[in-house]
Structures are given as C-alpha cells and as structure tokens.
Amino acid sequence: MSENKPTVGVIGGGAWGTALAQMLASDGRDVLLWAFEPAVVKAINTQHSNSAYLSGTTLDPAIRATGDLGALADCALLLVVTPAQHMRRVLKQLPHGTTDLVLCCKGIEEATGDLMVDAARAAAPGRPLAVLSGPTFAHEVAAGQPTAVTLACEDHVQWDRIAPQIARPAFRPYFTTDITGAEIGGAVKNVLAIACGVVEGLGLGQNARAALIARGFAEMTRFGLACGAQAETLSGLSGLGDLVLTCSSVSSRNFSLGKALGEGRKAADVLADRTTVAEGAFTAPVLQRVARTRGVAMPIVDTVCALLAGEVAAAEAVAALLARPLTAE
Ligand SMILES: NC(=O)c1ccc[n+]([C@@H]2O[C@H](COP(=O)([O-])OP(=O)(O)OC[C@H]3O[C@@H](n4cnc5c(N)ncnc54)[C@H](O)[C@@H]3O)[C@@H](O)[C@H]2O)c1
Ligand SMILES: O=P(O)(O)OC[C@H](O)CO
Structure with a gap:
C-alpha cells in the first residue's frame, strides 16, 4: 500500500473505468475499482487483467477490485464510470459520505431527461460533484498516451482538491466551472x-x-x-x-x-x-x-x-x- 497517496476509488469496471484506474495507479497510488460483474472483479484481482472490457492491457498490481460499493467508503476521491443509464441506480447503493464524485459517464438519462450531474445529485445527496469529459479512447489512456480532458468543477477549491489527484504527465485536465457544458458536449x-x-x-x-x-x-x-x-x-x-x-x-x-x-x-x-x-x-x-x-x-x-x-x-x-x-x- 502507498504510504503518502490516498487511495482513489473507481466505480465501473468497463473499458473506461479500467483505463482510468490504470492511469491513476501510474504514480504509485492504490486504486480500488468496483465492478458490476464478479468475473471482472476476480480477473482483476487474480490475473491483473480485464479481458472482458479492456483486453491487451496488463493492469498495475496496485489496482484492486471489489464487488462491494461499501468498500469504497474510505477512498479520498471517487470516479463514477458506469454507463449513463445505470449510474443513478449504482450511486443509490453507495454509502453516504462527503467525498467528491467525479462523473465520467457521457449521456442523458433516458427515463428523466436528466444530465448525469442532476441524477447524481438526487442519488447521492450531499456529495460535491465534478465532471471529467473529453477526447479519451480508453485503450490510449491505458497505454499512457498523451490525453487532455475538461475537468468541470464547482469552483477553484474543488479543482484544487481533485486535479492534483488526477493529473499525470500524460493526462492533463483543464479547469472550467461549466459543468453543464462539459456534460452536454460528451x-x-x-x-x-x-x-x-x-x-x-x-x-x-x-x-x-x-x-x-x-x-x-x-x-x-x-x-x-x-x-x-x-x-x-x-x-x-x-x-x-x-x-x-x-x-x-x-x-x-x-x-x-x-x-x-x-x-x-x-x-x-x-x-x-x-x-x-x-x-x-x-x-x-x-x-x-x-x-x-x-x-x-x-x-x-x-x-x-x-x-x-x-x-x-x-x-x-x-x-x-x-x-x-x-x-x-
Ligand atoms: N470506453 C471509452 O473509451 C470511454 C471514454 C470516455 C468515456 N466513456 C464513458 O464511460 C462510460 C462507461 O463506458 P465503458 O466504455 O467503460 O463501458 P464498456 O462498454 O467498456 O462496458 C460496459 C459496462 O457496463 C457495465 N454494466 C452492464 N450492466 C450493468 C448494470 N446492470 N449495472 C451497472 N453496470 C453495468 C459493465 O459492468 C461495464 O462496466 C460510458 O458513459 C462511456 O460513454 C467511455
Ligand atoms: O467508443 P465511444 O463512441 O463510446 O467513445 C469513447 C469516448 O467517449 C471517446 O472520447
């Protein structure tokens, strides 16, 4: 376990959640990833791979997987990377807390017409919300290829909390407070x-x-x-x-x-x-x-x-x- 860097949690074990976990672990930090399928949890923990959704990548051993959303309670930051239509239901199962949620899914909720940020606010009340979006093919991020994203935050205080935990030499977030714009583009x-x-x-x-x-x-x-x-x-x-x-x-x-x-x-x-x-x-x-x-x-x-x-x-x-x-x- 890394001594100085707080563990980051990733909710979603598809291509993008797995690639973000790999990117986050690249500075030696621990990453705890929640995956929907038990087989994905097992493959990440035992084989350091996720062939179901991100084949061809050997995952950093600092990435551990879990099927229990409660296990993410102590993470310093949570990236939400489920498909848009499943996000609300998954977040409702998350224990209450005040850790920032960084929404990384791209879509509008079919049943309600809500943007992800509105669905997340209802499903996980009390948690500060940010949006990460941009031109990001998962396999390129997992391979450490240069990528830049918009990280839309409530304010500079939230940006100062989140950006240092996410930025890496080849992963460069840009600041805005326009959460609606970041969501609509994606x-x-x-x-x-x-x-x-x-x-x-x-x-x-x-x-x-x-x-x-x-x-x-x-x-x-x-x-x-x-x-x-x-x-x-x-x-x-x-x-x-x-x-x-x-x-x-x-x-x-x-x-x-x-x-x-x-x-x-x-x-x-x-x-x-x-x-x-x-x-x-x-x-x-x-x-x-x-x-x-x-x-x-x-x-x-x-x-x-x-x-x-x-x-x-x-x-x-x-x-x-x-x-x-x-x-x-
Ligand atoms: N793949 C990319 O390159 C990429 C990049 C940026 C953003 N995104 C966005 O990230 C989000 C996730 O996409 P992805 O590419 O990681 O997914 P994916 O297509 O690789 O995998 C599908 C995901 O759906 C999950 N899933 C299926 N049924 C579910 C259920 N009932 N409840 C909860 N989860 C369920 C699976 O566990 C898996 O994580 C999407 O909104 C996508 O637009 C993807
Ligand atoms: O494979 P797509 O069409 O879901 O696109 C993936 C990412 O959103 C690209 O930024």
Missing part, C-alpha cells in the same frame, strides 16, 4: 458520431463527414446554449474535441454502430451482439425529446433517432437531410 457527440458512422458505412466520403461534424457542432452549440452551457466549453476538449475524435474512428463504439447502420444492418441486431455500451443509442431519443421541449432544431439528431428506430433506411435518411430547405449557415 452526451451529444455520441449521437453525432453515429451519424458520421452512417456516412462511412454508406461510403459517402470525407467531404460529407466534415460537413456532418460542422453541422453537428452547430446542433450541439444550439442545444448547449439553450441549456445554459458556455460556448467556450462546447468548442473545447469536452465538446468539439471529443466530437472530432469520435466522428473519425471505428475505435468509437458509436461511430461503428452508425457504420453498421450505413451498411444496412438493424440497430437492434448490432446492439444485441455487443456487451459494450454505445451511449448515443440511449441518448438520441431523450436528446430529441429535450431539444423539442426547448424548441431547439436538431435535424441530424432527428435523423439518427429515425435510423435507430428503424423508421427509415440509411440512404433515404441522408437524402432527406440533403433535401432540407437551403438556409444560412
């Missing part, structure tokens, strides 16, 4: 990445993908501003930065879902074949609902919703987008 980019994957699956070329990224960013910005986000956050790491990453690579589960749709597969079939999460598939319908309530036009998001629901074929969906009335940029 949630909306997943839906837009599905659209970019469709373009790839249909073989429509690089011009079309760049157009979708730019017009998608316009949708993200309209929605974010309507929800009180700051433009600087939306054009930063957690917004535009993550949008560019996720819209450019089949390493993205959202992009690869879209690619499969473009190739003619049904969303339900693609998702049934996976154990990993494509958050955009869950966020898209609730994002559409909230955007309509707020009077925000999001035609690309609408198109993704129609595709996911199987209401339209990919080629028709693209044709309909291109046939919209000409307008100002």
Whole structure:
C-alpha cells in the first residue's frame, strides 16, 4: 500500500473505468475499482487483467477490485464510470459520505431527461460533484498516451482538491466551472458520431463527414446554449474535441454502430451482439425529446433517432437531410 497517496476509488469496471484506474495507479497510488460483474472483479484481482472490457492491457498490481460499493467508503476521491443509464441506480447503493464524485459517464438519462450531474445529485445527496469529459479512447489512456480532458468543477477549491489527484504527465485536465457544458458536449457527440458512422458505412466520403461534424457542432452549440452551457466549453476538449475524435474512428463504439447502420444492418441486431455500451443509442431519443421541449432544431439528431428506430433506411435518411430547405449557415 502507498504510504503518502490516498487511495482513489473507481466505480465501473468497463473499458473506461479500467483505463482510468490504470492511469491513476501510474504514480504509485492504490486504486480500488468496483465492478458490476464478479468475473471482472476476480480477473482483476487474480490475473491483473480485464479481458472482458479492456483486453491487451496488463493492469498495475496496485489496482484492486471489489464487488462491494461499501468498500469504497474510505477512498479520498471517487470516479463514477458506469454507463449513463445505470449510474443513478449504482450511486443509490453507495454509502453516504462527503467525498467528491467525479462523473465520467457521457449521456442523458433516458427515463428523466436528466444530465448525469442532476441524477447524481438526487442519488447521492450531499456529495460535491465534478465532471471529467473529453477526447479519451480508453485503450490510449491505458497505454499512457498523451490525453487532455475538461475537468468541470464547482469552483477553484474543488479543482484544487481533485486535479492534483488526477493529473499525470500524460493526462492533463483543464479547469472550467461549466459543468453543464462539459456534460452536454460528451452526451451529444455520441449521437453525432453515429451519424458520421452512417456516412462511412454508406461510403459517402470525407467531404460529407466534415460537413456532418460542422453541422453537428452547430446542433450541439444550439442545444448547449439553450441549456445554459458556455460556448467556450462546447468548442473545447469536452465538446468539439471529443466530437472530432469520435466522428473519425471505428475505435468509437458509436461511430461503428452508425457504420453498421450505413451498411444496412438493424440497430437492434448490432446492439444485441455487443456487451459494450454505445451511449448515443440511449441518448438520441431523450436528446430529441429535450431539444423539442426547448424548441431547439436538431435535424441530424432527428435523423439518427429515425435510423435507430428503424423508421427509415440509411440512404433515404441522408437524402432527406440533403433535401432540407437551403438556409444560412
Ligand atoms: N470506453 C471509452 O473509451 C470511454 C471514454 C470516455 C468515456 N466513456 C464513458 O464511460 C462510460 C462507461 O463506458 P465503458 O466504455 O467503460 O463501458 P464498456 O462498454 O467498456 O462496458 C460496459 C459496462 O457496463 C457495465 N454494466 C452492464 N450492466 C450493468 C448494470 N446492470 N449495472 C451497472 N453496470 C453495468 C459493465 O459492468 C461495464 O462496466 C460510458 O458513459 C462511456 O460513454 C467511455
Ligand atoms: O467508443 P465511444 O463512441 O463510446 O467513445 C469513447 C469516448 O467517449 C471517446 O472520447
């Protein structure tokens, strides 16, 4: 056990929770990771691996796993890395405490339309909340490759508590107090990445993908501003930065879902074949609902919703987008 550095807890043993644990352990600190599946707990503790969600990485022995959320009670900081739709239920099982929760999941809660921060506030009252989001493929972070993120905090006091525990030579957080903006960027980019994957699956070329990224960013910005986000956050790491990453690579589960749709597969079939999460598939319908309530036009998001629901074929969906009335940029 490390003598000087407090143990950090990670809630969620998927690719991202495991990669964050590996990154956190890289300065010799102990990390306690809660995983949902007993087999993942066992594999981390006995084989120092998580082949179910992050294959090919030998985990630092300073990472221990548990299936008991109560075991995290003494951790100095807790990173929350469950899928968005499971977060509220998991946090309700966490013992009461005043340790900071750093929310690392990207999505909007389907049942309520809540951002993660609102769901977490209700599920774990009394805990200070921060949001970590940005262009972060898990396998690259686990391999120690340079990565920068937005760490949205309530204030400088919270930042001073959390940032030193998270920053590493190759993992660089940037400060903002715009928690809403950091959340919205991460949630909306997943839906837009599905659209970019469709373009790839249909073989429509690089011009079309760049157009979708730019017009998608316009949708993200309209929605974010309507929800009180700051433009600087939306054009930063957690917004535009993550949008560019996720819209450019089949390493993205959202992009690869879209690619499969473009190739003619049904969303339900693609998702049934996976154990990993494509958050955009869950966020898209609730994002559409909230955007309509707020009077925000999001035609690309609408198109993704129609595709996911199987209401339209990919080629028709693209044709309909291109046939919209000409307008100002
Ligand atoms: N993978 C990445 O590169 C990455 C990067 C940044 C953010 N994120 C975000 O992190 C969050 C977690 O994604 P991930 O990639 O680590 O997951 P993953 O796709 O690798 O794994 C799925 C996770 O879901 C969990 N799970 C399944 N059923 C559950 C249940 N009933 N209750 C609680 N947990 C359950 C599994 O234990 C596993 O941890 C998502 O919101 C994702 O958008 C992922
Ligand atoms: O694989 P995706 O599409 O969930 O993207 C992972 C991360 O959010 C990229 O920042």
